[in-house]
Amino acid sequence: MQTASQHLDELEWTSWPPHDIATRGKAQWKEVLGSASGCQNDMTMGVVRLRMGESLEPHRHAQPETYFTLSGRGTVTIEGVVHEVTAGRMLFIPGNATHQINNINDEDLMILYAFAVSDFSGIEYHF
Numbered sequence: 001m002q003t004a005s006q007h008l009d010e011l012e013w014t015s016w017p018p019h020d021i022a023t024r025g026k027a028q029w030k031e032v033l034g035s036a037s038g039c040q041n042d043m044t045m046g047v048v049r050l051r052m053g054e055s056l057e058p059h060r061h062a063q064p065e066t067y068f069t070l071s072g073r074g075t076v077t078i079e080g081v082v083h084e085v086t087a088g089r090m091l092f093i094p095g096n097a098t099h100q101i102n103n104i105n106d107e108d109l110m111i112l113y114a115f116a117v118s119d120f121s122g123i124e125y126h127f
Contacts, residue, residue, distance in 0.1 A: 006032040008047060023127050027056040027101070035119040044123075045114040050074065050103040058100040059127045063115050065093045067101075072109030075102045085111070 013028040015021075027048050034044035047070065048056065058077070067076060069085040076083045076091055078099045083091055093099050103109040115123060 008032065013049065023057060024059070024125070025057040025101075026050070026054040029113075031120055034117075035121065042116060042118050043114060044117050044120045045112065046120070048101070048111050048113055050101060050109045050111075052103055052106045052108075054103050056101040057127060058098050059125050060096050060098045061123050061125050062095050063117055063123055064095045065099075066114045067091045067093065068112040068114075070110040070112055072103060072107045073105040074109040075104060076100070076111075077102075085109075 008030060011030040011032065013030055015026070015028045016024045027050055029046050029048045031044065031046040033041065034046070050056065050072075067085070067090065069087055069089045071087050073084070073086050076085050076099060078091065078093055079097050083089075085091070101109070101111065117123065
């Protein structure tokens with residue numbers, strides 16, 4: 001097993017290709033642990049950022065996921081149930097559960113996400 005040390009400010013934001021934004025949303029993310037981070041373990045972790053009015057549109061994937069809100073305020077809808085999120089709120093998303101994130105505030109919404117998989121590219125999103 002490798003150890004990892006990443007600082008969020010040293011990484012570039014990634015986003016969906018322009019032709020996918022209408023379907024997937026304007027979310028941006030940084031992978032801090034996983035194959036793209038240079039440290040491959042049994043986990044993938046990163047931070048997703050949504051600016052005011054932006055969303056990560058409803059989607060699902062086979063792998064369970066956790067969200068931990070770092071800053072901002074928004075909503076996360078899981079299987080039709082709306083959860084208000086603020087800093088310190090953790091949510092567990094079961095595998096194949098449809099979920100969505102919306103930023104309802106003028107501050108950036110920053111959520112730490114984690115999957116128990118070593119490679120983010122192996123997560124197949126269904127929108």
